[in-house]
Amino acid sequence: MSTTNNLATVRAQIDELDEKIQNLITQRAGLATEVAQAKYAQETKPVFYRPEREVEVLRNVIARNKGPLSNETLTRIFREIMSDCLALQQPLKIAFLGPAGTYSQAAVYKHFGHAAQNIPLQTIEEVFREVEAQTANYGVVPVENSTEGGVNQTLDGFINTSLKICGEIELPIHHHLLANVDKVEQIQRIYSHQQSLAQCHHWLNSHLPQVERIAVNSNAEAARRAFNEAGTAAIAGQMAADIYQLRIIASRIEDNINNTTRFAVLGQQEIPPTGGDKTSLLLSTPNQPGALYDLLEPFAHNQVNMTRIESRPSRQGIWEYVFFVDIEGHIQDAPIVNALQTLAKYTGLIKHLGSYPRAIL
Template sequence: MSDTPNNLDELRQRIDQLDDNILRLISDRARCAKQVADIKTKDDPGTVFYRPEREAQVLRRIMALNDGPLDDEEMARLFREIMSACLALEQPVKVAYLGPEGTFTQQAALKHFGHSAVSMPMAAIDDVFREVEAGAANYGVVPVENSTEGVVNHTLDSFMDSAMQIDGEVVLRIHHHLLVSSNTLKDKVSRIYSHPQSFAQCRKWLDAHYPHAERVAVASNAEAAKLVKTEWHSAAIAGDMAARLYGLEKIAEKIEDSPDNSTRFLIIGNHNVPMSGEDKTSIVVAMRNQPGALHELLEPFHRHQIDLTRLETRPSRTGVWNYVFFIDFKGHRDEPEVAAVLEEVRLRSAELKVLGSYPMGVL
């Protein structure tokens, strides 16, 4: 027992030395990033500093080298924040997202770009697209599908009318909590606010625990959290960020019906992204209205052994009972095999639009 204080002192000194080294190395990295920015600016004043493919490669490399005790994702998150802070020295990234503050979309934006990015809440998905198209934001973040409730049709429809590219993706585990304010009488809750999708994702839990409470759908979970602050008999379904932002208490945690509930978000921008080594491509295809059209569309993918990851159908804007197909598949459009498939699809379809090739989600 007498050795314990000395051992603790030695360990603390060792930690201090390591902290000194970490500080020095982070500062060295930041200075190096600043030099990169100076070179880029000198060569091209209008250069793009954020490189999605490069950041994906760095994070994958870190995860491959990591041998613990921190797990791969936790280590990658630490490096994500270092990279975000270094990028802010070059040029702060402005990111529009489906707001208001405290939404899962903001959480996805910060997960992908880090907390040094400037996040800008927008009232609607259309507004996110317009903000990026106008150049007021460098990138946008929009939800595209939930593992329980399926595709977000508004996002798909927005791509049909927009010239925006998909520059990345991020998958977020969605945990819903039942939140109340300090004014709430917890045994008198008779109204619950949330987004319609959150109600759908927590339906069984609500039926079991609050079968008689009024369920009021609002535009976002963050708005639900705001409303609860002003009422004594209501609760909200929202996530951790909304709980912290609006100072609410969790009276029940992780109330989603599916334990692996997750939402995929897309990063939209104005640039083509080079290959990162592990990529995905998204396209929208309009086929001629004829028998066997879907088979004709999918056959080249099968023959070239291209792995499809998603296929969605939406009504066409140009004709009654005509449909367009949204397709995600593994690979980059600059790869010869993928380029060959896209050319075949182009010849077989009425219209083909490549929405983007981008790194597969790392975090």
Template structure:
């Protein structure tokens, strides 16, 4: 892929693994310390795209990601679904018996919670899986292990003590590829919208009915607090179809009459796990 893709984390993060797998190893990557920074990297021209993790099949939504989608004028151009296989990494010549603690991003620790508990290790949070690997490569602490990708092990010269340590084998993370322009039309699309309703009985029921009455399948719905109005909520919905297709276009036009706020975050090619 031409251009530069911003992602949160250090080189060797799972976001980079997704970029390499789906966009090609020749894609230039821009590591960012925070989700907020990767949005600004696109907006100020340092990157052409951003890759944002939004959901894991084991631990659920990445809530800050959805909040930031609303706050910035980027479009979802594509979804990517990467199978996550966690590895246990340690400094060279370290044995499993010496490990006393394991460090990683909170999502990775949660996805391996049972494995960590069975070994009786202390779980220590880090801002990023690959960043934790880089720190261990510097410290060489023989009592600390890291949960990260095998790509991180290669980049930072760590040994792999164990593989596929996630609690659930079918462990996937969903990413959005973001850009300044909407994605080109595709018939095999999914659309993400966010809306708010008035605080009246049946408001959400009537909104969702506009999709149901047109036989449109919702693949996801989630509420998030509206930070501007306490105890009011925003609803994020994924629906099969493109916003330019007549059934969904009609549903969105009707939805506008039931909402106090409505925004289409993008219509984009739908993905299957590992595709």
């Protein structure tokens, strides 16, 4: 068979499959509206977004995957399908630290797909407030970066909020040097968020040691300035480059190639166990010898794996420090129930910030 014939035959097969795929997606969307009816019938205040179900769907996708498409690609496609199915039930409003083009927005797209309505806000505090006020259904806030550590505004937000963490998102962070200049020598100033400047510190020292570095509120704001001011560059992500029409002068300039930011999804609901969960707690100890040991011992004794511990000043005068602790498992798991029972004897405060499915890819 000639190449032309071959091409035509394969394309005919693709057309056939596309028709099937489209019919199946349409059928699936129909089922999603049936799910909505079932929720209205069964629940007084129906909850449409179900992270525990979404993660089950995605884990099934990964388990079935035999290639050639990667797990990342297939989960991205299925997330988008679920995003649109969910939008048929309830169009979600998601608050995050704006402006458009921030890594937080990339995290929103990764987790909620493109059917959700984006609400960019000016501060992390506002993200908490809008979700508390139910002006937004969910919020996405950065918790920690693998190079730079915890995001203090988010940790402080957890101290006072009644919201629950109902999901986590892990986003690999790739920083690019963006500008509309012809030569690197024309760059006189570089704008970026303080954390991004720190994450590219070595690269900047070796490639552009003389250029002034200026910290601004967000990477997207940096990109906006680079677009408007001659002789300036920004360190930001691909999305900011697209939005502000900037050229990538140098790509992936982060000092650590595994640079990743972890985000929390804030909401009003408690998520049931999925068999692959994490739990976030806020704990405090009295200021006395052995207090930190008493706080850690019940987890070790009950074989609960702690994935993170971080301290912050409590700002309340009663306790000097509070501890943010992440553990593997769900608050309903027996080892965690037992650990918390013991812990209650020693600590002044145990606040359950949420139990949620571990980030998928």
